[in-house]
Amino acid sequence: MRFTLKQLSYFVAAGEANSITLASERVHISQPSISSAISQLEAEFGVQLFFRHHAQGLSLTPAGQRFLIAARELLQQAGALNDLADEITTTIAGPLRIGAFRTFAPLLLPELCVDFAEAHPKVSLEMFEDDEAELVAKIRKAELDIALTYEQDGVDLHFEQLALLPTYVLLPAGHGLAKSGSLSLKDLASQPFVLLDLPVSREYFASLFEKAGVPLNIVARSHQPETVRSYVASGLGFSLLTARPKNLTALNGRPLAYLYLDDDFPPMKLGMITARTIRKTRAVAAFEEHCRKSISTRSIPGMMNW
Amino acid sequence: MRFTLKQLSYFVAAGEANSITLASERVHISQPSISSAISQLEAEFGVQLFFRHHAQGLSLTPAGQRFLIAARELLQQAGALNDLADEITTTIAGPLRIGAFRTFAPLLLPELCVDFAEAHPKVSLEMFEDDEAELVAKIRKAELDIALTYEQDGVDLHFEQLALLPTYVLLPAGHGLAKSGSLSLKDLASQPFVLLDLPVSREYFASLFEKAGVPLNIVARSHQPETVRSYVASGLGFSLLTARPKNLTALNGRPLAYLYLDDDFPPMKLGMITARTIRKTRAVAAFEEHCRKSISTRSIPGMMNW
DNA sequence: CTTGCTTACGTCCCGCGTAATGATA
DNA sequence: TATCATTACGCGGGACGTAAGCAAG
Numbered sequence: 001m002r003f004t005l006k007q008l009s010y011f012v013a014a015g016e017a018n019s020i021t022l023a024s025e026r027v028h029i030s031q032p033s034i035s036s037a038i039s040q041l042e043a044e045f046g047v048q049l050f051f052r053h054h055a056q057g058l059s060l061t062p063a064g065q066r067f068l069i070a071a072r073e074l075l076q077q078a079g080a081l082n083d084l085a086d087e088i089t090t091t092i093a094g095p096l097r098i099g100a101f102r103t104f105a106p107l108l109l110p111e112l113c114v115d116f117a118e119a120h121p122k123v124s125l126e127m128f129e130d131d132e133a134e135l136v137a138k139i140r141k142a143e144l145d146i147a148l149t150y151e152q153d154g155v156d157l158h159f160e161q162l163a164l165l166p167t168y169v170l171l172p173a174g175h176g177l178a179k180s181g182s183l184s185l186k187d188l189a190s191q192p193f194v195l196l197d198l199p200v201s202r203e204y205f206a207s208l209f210e211k212a213g214v215p216l217n218i219v220a221r222s223h224q225p226e227t228v229r230s231y232v233a234s235g236l237g238f239s240l241l242t243a244r245p246k247n248l249t250a251l252n253g254r255p256l257a258y259l260y261l262d263d264d265f266p267p268m269k270l271g272m273i274t275a276r277t278i279r280k281t282r283a284v285a286a287f288e289e290h291c292r293k294s295i296s297t298r299s300i301p302g303m304m305n306w
Numbered sequence: 307m308r309f310t311l312k313q314l315s316y317f318v319a320a321g322e323a324n325s326i327t328l329a330s331e332r333v334h335i336s337q338p339s340i341s342s343a344i345s346q347l348e349a350e351f352g353v354q355l356f357f358r359h360h361a362q363g364l365s366l367t368p369a370g371q372r373f374l375i376a377a378r379e380l381l382q383q384a385g386a387l388n389d390l391a392d393e394i395t396t397t398i399a400g401p402l403r404i405g406a407f408r409t410f411a412p413l414l415l416p417e418l419c420v421d422f423a424e425a426h427p428k429v430s431l432e433m434f435e436d437d438e439a440e441l442v443a444k445i446r447k448a449e450l451d452i453a454l455t456y457e458q459d460g461v462d463l464h465f466e467q468l469a470l471l472p473t474y475v476l477l478p479a480g481h482g483l484a485k486s487g488s489l490s491l492k493d494l495a496s497q498p499f500v501l502l503d504l505p506v507s508r509e510y511f512a513s514l515f516e517k518a519g520v521p522l523n524i525v526a527r528s529h530q531p532e533t534v535r536s537y538v539a540s541g542l543g544f545s546l547l548t549a550r551p552k553n554l555t556a557l558n559g560r561p562l563a564y565l566y567l568d569d570d571f572p573p574m575k576l577g578m579i580t581a582r583t584i585r586k587t588r589a590v591a592a593f594e595e596h597c598r599k600s601i602s603t604r605s606i607p608g609m610m611n612w
Numbered sequence: 613c614t615t616g617c618t619t620a621c622g623t624c625c626c627g628c629g630t631a632a633t634g635a636t637a
Numbered sequence: 638t639a640t641c642a643t644t645a646c647g648c649g650g651g652a653c654g655t656a657a658g659c660a661a662g
Contacts, residue, residue, distance in 0.1 A: 001385065003311075004311060020618095029653080031654095032654075045388070045390075045391035047394050047395060047585075048584060055660070057615095067387070074383050080376065085353050141359065312627085335628080338630090339628055342643090360637085360640090360641070362641075364641090462660095
């Protein structure tokens with residue numbers, strides 16, 4: 001393959017014009033350049049492409065005519081590569097791999113994805129639920145395009161905050177404190193605590209007790225939020241959580257209550273992370289925009305509004 | 307179209323290897339060159355083709371995968387151009403335009419072409435009969451691939467001699483001299499002459515009389531050899547000719563006789579001419595070879611052997 | 613003498629390889 | 638530290654244009 005697309009295009013121009021001079025005007029390239037390109041093609045293929053009629057242009061040999069149509073096809077297909085590029089960059093389509101943090105994935109993902117899939121039917125969605133470390137690793141390995149999770153830092157990561165998720169108090173609906181407008185951690189000092197036992201949340205909730213100067217009295221723990229809710233609904237104790245399922249009934253059928261926590265704790269930040277090193281697909285950009293529109297501190301799909 | 311086939315082939319190699327290093331070994335090109343080619347393609351198309359995994363190679367993006375198959379197709383089609391070239395240069399096929407000088411075309415062409423067409427059925431023959439000037443002009447204009455004619459010179463022409471055609475004496479079969487083994491022009495000095503009146507032959511035959519010191523006494527002339535033969539057969543006079551039809555009966559039904567001319571005249575040279583500037587097709591080469599085998603001074607298709 | 617392809621030649625860009633740098637596991 | 642990709646950089650070939658050459662009508 002010692003020839004170039006450029007040579008072929010010059011050849012085609014000359015073949016269509018039956019003249020190097022005319023072709024040179026059309027292609028805006030000098031006569032000698034076109035002449036040389038043709039000579040090189042002839043040498044490369046060992047085939048005479050043109051008859052030269054000295055003072056009156058040239059004409060294709062039979063072999064040249066066959067080459068002309070083949071070359072035209074090739075150039076057309078080469079042009080199709082540009083079309084493909086346009087399609088990829090302008091069309092919102094293709095695969096889109098979304099990750100979400102385990103605890104709010106069941107609330108957020110279905111709502112978010114149904115709407116997005118409706119708006120962009122040519123995008124094929126894949127959803128993953130994982131803990132934060134896994135999400136970050138997969139983003140870095142480009143196994144995920146985007147992930148919804150709590151704030152992450154890292155030079156190669158881009159985090160865009162979407163909403164604040166203040167910690168709230170979870171109580172059984174019939175609890176004596178459940179009717180209070182809001183509570184501070186001190187008000188709950190005597191109550192046993194049910195811990196959501198996940199890598200990040202574990203340390204986070206413990207730090208709140210420390211800040212408030214309240215002893216941590218863990219009566220049960222689980223890495224599943226739904227188990228925590230059921231424990232609490234059963235009257236085992238209270239819990240602190242950030243994600244707020246709309247459903248106020250635990251999986252065991254018992255009712256729950258959410259209460260403001262009016263201590264001055266920094267709220268968790270919900271947002272999306274992408275890899276800085278990777279050029280955004282249109283689909284990714286569209287999904288980002290979709291999230292910006294759908295998710296705010298006031299309103300998060302699948303979550304109870306404050 | 308600001309990309310090259312070379313860039314694409316590097317990209318394909320890298321895409322198949324999922325590694326620039328491995329690709330560089332396969333293609334025998336340095337790592338940086340391949341890296342650069344890929345970067346240029348990405349810039350050209352505005353599409354990210356690979357995810358870079360720093361110490362462990364790279365992997366195609368979804369867009370990259372689509373580009374990979376498109377690029378492979380394009381390269382394959384480009385390779386097909388080489389196949390086309392091979393086919394054209396190796397196959398004996400395609401059009402072949404043969405010219406022959408008027409006077410011996412009716413003798414030579416049919417015999418020659420029937421045999422050749424049988425041997426090379428994929429060659430489509432076109433035959434032309436013309437006088438020498440026209441043949442040469444058409445060879446130069448590439449309207450003919452090859453012509454059978456008398457010796458021609460010209461820097462841009464190639465003449466290959468095939469046979470000598472000594473001038474012979476044409477007499478009515480019943481003529482008093484017709485039984486002689488051979489004759490010289492002097493023996494015929496008293497006889498009237500019938501001239502084949504064609505551009506070259508005209509001067510040639512006249513020159514023979516001059517050389518022999520015999521006066522030229524033209525009783526009839528025609529530009530058609532068949533008319534000359536009928537004149538002679540009718541007893542109008544004798545003629546000198548070079549082409550020797552196998553048929554010893556003139557078109558008017560009267561018998562003819564051929565006799566050696568034993569003067570020391572330079573014989574006409576029958577051969578084939580081609581244009582020096584034009585690369586020979588395989589079909590042309592095959593036809594040349596066919597002529598070499600079929601035509602010699604001893605034996606010329608369609609002509610009386612001496 | 614005009615037309616049109618080719619050759620000659622000088623310039624500049626670009627593809628190439630070597631070597632150094634960066635980044636990750 | 639080993640492995641890959643990327644950047645830096647100098648070299649050489651090739652694509653380009655200008656100008657001259659050349660053949661044909």
